C-alpha cells in the first residue's frame with residue numbers, strides 16, 4: 498500500500514443469529530489491516546467500530562454485509578442489512594437507548610452504547626435506514 | 642504485574658495460555674457490559690468479567706486485550722477456550738466475586754485506566 502492510488506476492496510458476510518461467529522468479519526478485517534501495516538490505533542478503531550456495527554446486524558437485523566474500501570490513508574466501511582430498519586435515527590444514536598432483549602443483555606450487549614461508540618471511534622459516520630427495508634451504516638476512519 | 646502474579650492474587654486456575662504467564666499487565670477493567678469495555682482503550686490490560694461467552698473473547702480481540710479472568714468460578718466451554726487459544730490469549734478462572742477480585746488486584750498495585758499513572 499505504498500502508493501496513494503492503491504485501493505483494495507473486501508467484503509464479508511455476517512450470518513443471522515450466529516453468536517458463536519458474530520465478530521468474525523470484524524476480526525478478519527482487523528487481521529487484514531494489521532497485515533497491511535496500519536498503525537495499531539487505526540486498526541483498533543476500525544475493529545471496534547466494525548464490531549459494534551456487526552453485532553447490531555446480528556442482534557437487531559438478520560445479518561448483512563460488511564464492505565471495506567482500504568486506501569493507504571483511509572478506511573471506508575459500509576455495513577448493510579435488510580433488517581427491520583430504524584424509525585428514529587436520532588433516538589437510536591442516544592447513549593443508553595436500546596431495544597435489545599434480555600437475552601441480548603445477558604451476553605453483554607444492549608447497553609445502548611454501540612452507535613455512540615461507533616461515532617466516537619470513527620472520523621465520520623452516517624446512518625441511513627428505512628423501516629421494513631433495512632439499514633446502512635457508513636464510517637470513515639483516517640489512518641495516522 | 643505478571644499474569645502469573647495476578648493468577649496467584651486471584652486464586653485462579655489457568656484455562657489456556659500457560660506459555661504466556663510472564664506477560665506484563667499494566668491496567669485492568671472489570672465489566673459485564675461489552676460496550677463499556679469497548680468504550681475505553683486500555684494498554685496491556687486484563688479484562689475481569691462474570692460473563693462467559695464468545696463475545697467476551699471477540700471484544701477482547703478488538704481491544705487488543707490478551708488476558709481475561711472469569712470471576713465467580715464460571716464454567717467455560719471448550720469452544721470459548723479454542724477461540725482464545727487461536728488468538729494467543731490467556732484465560733484464567735477465579736472463584737472470587739467481581740468485587741473481591743478487582744479489590745485484590747487494585748490493592749496489589751494494578752490500577753484502572755481512569756486512575757492516571
Ligand SMILES: Nc1ncnc2c1ncn2[C@@H]1O[C@H](COP(=O)(O)OP(=O)(O)O)[C@@H](O)[C@H]1O
Nearest residue numbers: 553557589595596597607608609610611612632
Ligand atoms: N442494524 C440495525 N437494524 C435495526 N435497528 C438497529 C440497528 N442498529 C441499531 N439499531 C437500533 O438502535 C438501537 C441502539 O443501537 P446501539 O447504540 O448499538 O445499542 P444496542 O445495540 O446496545 O441496543 C438498538 O437498540 C436498535 O433499536
Ligand SMILES: [Mg+2]
Nearest residue numbers: 549553611612
Ligand atoms: Mg449495538
